[in-house]
Amino acid sequence: MERSRQQRRLHHGVAQLRHQFAQCAGSIFGNAMPEAEIRQIVEEEAGAYRDRIYPPIETLRLFIGQVLSEDRACQEVVGRRLSERIAKGESACSLNTGPYCKARQRLPLQIPVRLLRGLGRRLEAKMQTAWRWRGRCVKLFDGTTVSMPDTLDNQKLFPQSPEQKPGLGFPMARIGALIGLASGAVLGHAVAACAGKGSGEQTLMRSLLPLIEDGDIVLADALLANWCLIADIKARGGDVVMTQHGSRRTDFALGTILGAKDHVVEWPRPKQPTWYW
DSSP states (O other), rough: OEEEEEEEHHHHHHHHHHHHHHHHTTHHHHHHHOOEEEEEEEEHHHHHHOOOOHHHHHHHHHHHHHHHHOOHHHHHHHHHHHHHHHHHHHHOOOOOSSHHHHHHHHOOOOHHHHHHHHHHHHHHHHHHHHBBBBOOOOEEEEEEEEEEOOOOHHHHSSOTTTTSSSSSSSSEEEEEEEEEETTTEEEEEEEEEOOSSSSSSHHHHHHGGGGTTOOOOEEEGGGGGHHHHHHHHHHOOOEEOOOOOOTTTOOTTEEEEEETTTEHHHHHHHSSSOOOO
């Protein structure tokens, strides 16, 4: 009985999620991601949970709405949840923001991650051939850094820059994303601490290699122009368009000339494997 009730609430929550973004985000969930797939992801990642005021799918819907709204206060979200429950004839919930904040902490990270990748994959697949380069999918990779609140947990996972004195800096994280150039959708992302070797953009891109498919073209800057990384992309059937790294010199007098500013040169494999990440 409890399981059946939970299923009904999940079904209703997914419908609300799709309806909410059908109105404010171009019907992304309605057109690109079926309701059954959203329910499956929530069930697989959330598992069994108590029947609460803020079950996983409702927490996700409210959280996304909070991020997209002009007023991002938790109090506004809780007030909106109270109004929804009263409108549906359900019991009133407290205006205390504590339960909502705890529900966000309980929300499995893999739910939004899998939804993001599923949406990106489907949106990119819907693009017309004319929006692609010669019919091929172009995937752009780029990275950036972000700072975050200066808490002990954040400092432990994402330590501040060693160039800053202890207590005077903020935790820093590096984020890299693979983006479909035709759709503009984020196909996947990776996060790492700014902690020197093994945390650069090459490492982030390497973790996203499973998203590269046969025939894809990876567009990136000179930071990714590395022999081993390019070889990994080629092994998956992809090609790359990257600016030559400034420290690397190419003799354009050599190689096979194909035309004006167009020729083929050989890049030998390094003698020593560059385990640079």
